[in-house]
Amino acid sequence: MPRTTRWRPATGGSCGRWAYWRSISSPGSGKTTLLCRTVEALGDAPLAVIEGDQQTSVDADRIRATGARAIQINTGKGCHLDAEMVGRAIDDLRPRPHSFLFIENVGNLVCPAAFDLGEDAKVAILSVTEGEDKPLKYPDMFTAARLAVLNKVDLAPHCDADLDTCEANLRRVNPDIEILRLSARTGEGMEAWLSWLRTRLEEKAS
Ligand SMILES: Nc1nc2c(ncn2[C@@H]2O[C@H](COP(=O)(O)OP(=O)(O)OP(=O)(O)O)[C@@H](O)[C@H]2O)c(=O)[nH]1
Numbered sequence: 001m002p003r004t005t006r007w008r009p010a011t012g013g014s015c016g017r018w019a020y021w022r023s024i025s026s027p028g029s030g031k032t033t034l035l036c037r038t039v040e041a042l043g044d045a046p047l048a049v050i051e052g053d054q055q056t057s058v059d060a061d062r063i064r065a066t067g068a069r070a071i072q073i074n075t076g077k078g079c080h081l082d083a084e085m086v087g088r089a090i091d092d093l094r095p096r097p098h099s100f101l102f103i104e105n106v107g108n109l110v111c112p113a114a115f116d117l118g119e120d121a122k123v124a125i126l127s128v129t130e131g132e133d134k135p136l137k138y139p140d141m142f143t144a145a146r147l148a149v150l151n152k153v154d155l156a157p158h159c160d161a162d163l164d165t166c167e168a169n170l171r172r173v174n175p176d177i178e179i180l181r182l183s184a185r186t187g188e189g190m191e192a193w194l195s196w197l198r199t200r201l202e203e204k205a206s
């Protein structure tokens, strides 16, 4: 399937029926932790999650443990999800209209940026422990993203992370990027993240 193909579901709708976000980041930056916290905080809001990893169903199991519906895709030797894999998962999940649909891509800062999965927005999760130079070294991931979440801010004092420099580097590669500082561990910044999500869903519904 060509990189730019926009998949359309066989279930009759269009991708416009759901607010559809995809998280992209390095392994271990906190994607699943943030998703679990998000699912719990959204309460009864209709949502579904697609998890991508090379092997195991660990992440989908973590999401299901919160009570949310989740499907795990294993990519084997592949380093990213593609539209066909996501299309099959959506056909199985059948997300409700006007619901949240979250996709966690395979963790790496290179391949996932190049593939259009039909999402409304890509959200780059960057752990502050990774170093503030990552946006400059791996710009494609951050130029593709609408929002960057600087996660693990609770650890910033322990690893000399310079959050202002990190934000400046994000804006050097993507002047339009929105940025949120967050800790999925302590909950700091969660309200701003949830507000961002709800606003996007309202925009989609209007
Ligand atoms: N201190 C701290 N730890 C965090 C935070 N968010 C996640 N973690 C920890 O970081 C580790 C990796 O988190 P995951 O949520 O599994 O990361 P991931 O990005 O989903 O990882 P992959 O799916 O393997 O790419 C776990 O030990 C989490 O508890 C945070 O905000 N602060």
Ligand SMILES: [Mg+2]
Binding pocket: 031, 032, 033, 059, 104
């Ligand atoms: Mg994960």
